[in-house]
Amino acid sequence: MEIEALKQMDLDYVLHTYARNYTHFIKGSGATLYDAGGRDYIDFGSGIAVCSVGHGNLRLAEAIYKQAKNLIHTSNLYCIEPQARLAKRLVELSGYDMRVFFANSGAEANEGALKIARKFGAERGGRYQIITLDSSFHGRTISTLKATGQENMHTYFGPFPDGFLYAKDIEDIPNKISNVTCAVLLELVQGEGGITPFDKQEVQNLAKFLKTKDILLMIDEVQTGIYRSGELFASQVYGIAPDVITTAKGLAGGVPIGAVMTNLKDIFSPGDHGSTFGGNFLATTAALEVLEILEEIKQSGKLRGITDYFTQKLQSLQKSHSDIFLQEVGLGLMRGLRLKSQELLSKFLQESFNEGVLILKSGKNTARFLPSLTITKEEIDRGFERIDSAIKRFV
Ligand SMILES: *Cc1c(COP(=O)(O)O)cnc(C)c1O
Numbered sequence: 001m002e003i004e005a006l007k008q009m010d011l012d013y014v015l016h017t018y019a020r021n022y023t024h025f026i027k028g029s030g031a032t033l034y035d036a037g038g039r040d041y042i043d044f045g046s047g048i049a050v051c052s053v054g055h056g057n058l059r060l061a062e063a064i065y066k067q068a069k070n071l072i073h074t075s076n077l078y079c080i081e082p083q084a085r086l087a088k089r090l091v092e093l094s095g096y097d098m099r100v101f102f103a104n105s106g107a108e109a110n111e112g113a114l115k116i117a118r119k120f121g122a123e124r125g126g127r128y129q130i131i132t133l134d135s136s137f138h139g140r141t142i143s144t145l146k147a148t149g150q151e152n153m154h155t156y157f158g159p160f161p162d163g164f165l166y167a168k169d170i171e172d173i174p175n176k177i178s179n180v181t182c183a184v185l186l187e188l189v190q191g192e193g194g195i196t197p198f199d200k201q202e203v204q205n206l207a208k209f210l211k212t213k214d215i216l217l218m219i220d221e222v223q224t225g226i227y228r229s230g231e232l233f234a235s236q237v238y239g240i241a242p243d244v245i246t247t248a249k250g251l252a253g254g255v256p257i258g259a260v261m262t263n264l265k266d267i268f269s270p271g272d273h274g275s276t277f278g279g280n281f282l283a284t285t286a287a288l289e290v291l292e293i294l295e296e297i298k299q300s301g302k303l304r305g306i307t308d309y310f311t312q313k314l315q316s317l318q319k320s321h322s323d324i325f326l327q328e329v330g331l332g333l334m335r336g337l338r339l340k341s342q343e344l345l346s347k348f349l350q351e352s353f354n355e356g357v358l359i360l361k362s363g364k365n366t367a368r369f370l371p372s373l374t375i376t377k378e379e380i381d382r383g384f385e386r387i388d389s390a391i392k393r394f395v
Pocket residue numbers: 104105106107108110137138139140187191192220221222223224248249
């Protein structure tokens with residue numbers, strides 16, 4: 001389809017919730033995307049941390065095809081073998097003694113976490129308040145939007161459910177706790193809030209403190225999860241044992257899925273929570289294959305190697321262009337380059353795109369890099385050569 005006609009159709013029929021770039025991608029292979037005009041782009045965004053095993057991954061495609069031609073969905077009224085296997089795999093690989101509920105997105109996984117927190121509180125004298133952080137991001141549903149501590153996103157959509165309170169940072173959380181607090185929900189590295197990992201010691205101290213207060217620690221690993229940190233969950237890197245973990249983005253390599261896991265193994269009874277699509281044959285089969293692929297590259301040391309390589313590239317870019325880059329930040333293959341201003345960030349992203357590199361934004365002035373975890377050195381080199389040319393265009 002002609003790009004102008006496609007753009008017009010999109011504008012005419014799709015609600016305008018995204019400030020889209022009207023590039024028309026028609027093919028992908030590894031960390032490379034191809035547009036309808038035949039140009040190629042190095043994808044350092046992976047569809048926002050979703051395409052964890054790259055584009056056009058044949059192992060994933062074959063697992064999906066084999067499952068799809070047999071059964072895609074039967075509903076949760078019957079047992080679903082790949083769902084049970086996936087839950088077992090998540091528990092085994094994480095080492096956390098938990099049970100899992102499957103949903104279809106990050107926001108929906110977080111809704112599950114909020115319901116766990118509320119039921120936990122209800123059983124303890126009616127505690128209901130959930131503390132989250134300023135500049136956090138937890139989703140777009142009414143409740144997860146309220147859990148999101150960026151007040152500018154709340155305009156128009158109230159009244160919201162009660163019982164959310166925002167702390168400035170990790171150290172401020174104890175100040176917000178009262179006798180109605182039931183849980184704390186936070187990201188260990190804020191994906192939309194600037195990519196700065198929280199301090200390990202502060203997080204561990206918080207975890208200990210919450211335990212003494214019988215308040216749940218719930219970690220939103222929708223973006224940090226699924227080996228992006230180097231481990232299955234960033235919580236493992238931080239050496240904490242959360243009560244609840246949510247995950248989604250990279251879990252099924254692009255097939256919609258979300259999961260909430262908890263050590264409160266009996267918190268829900270039949271009827272308390274549910275989902276029509278959640279954990280169906282298609283999504284959980286895809287996720288099982290993704291975990292297999294990623295566990296292999298972790299065990300072989302490849303993930304570590306490529307993470308170090310990518311990080312070194314970013315650090316030397318920051319050093320050689322300290323006129324525009326303030327700092328290199330991040331954890332694993334979730335990385336950011338802080339720029340001196342918002343204007344410089346816009347130019348950097350635009351010129352990189354013009355040279356054929358896809359990079360995301362985070363917070364006000366951070367360029368965010370979320371490459372697929374299977375990216376090769378050659379693709380990384382090509383991406384950084386293009387970034388060099390892009391910088392020459394505006395500095
Ligand atoms: C993306 C994201 C969400 C929301 O996920 P959706 O799948 O878009 O609903 C929630 N929390 C974090 C940390 C995220 O990065």
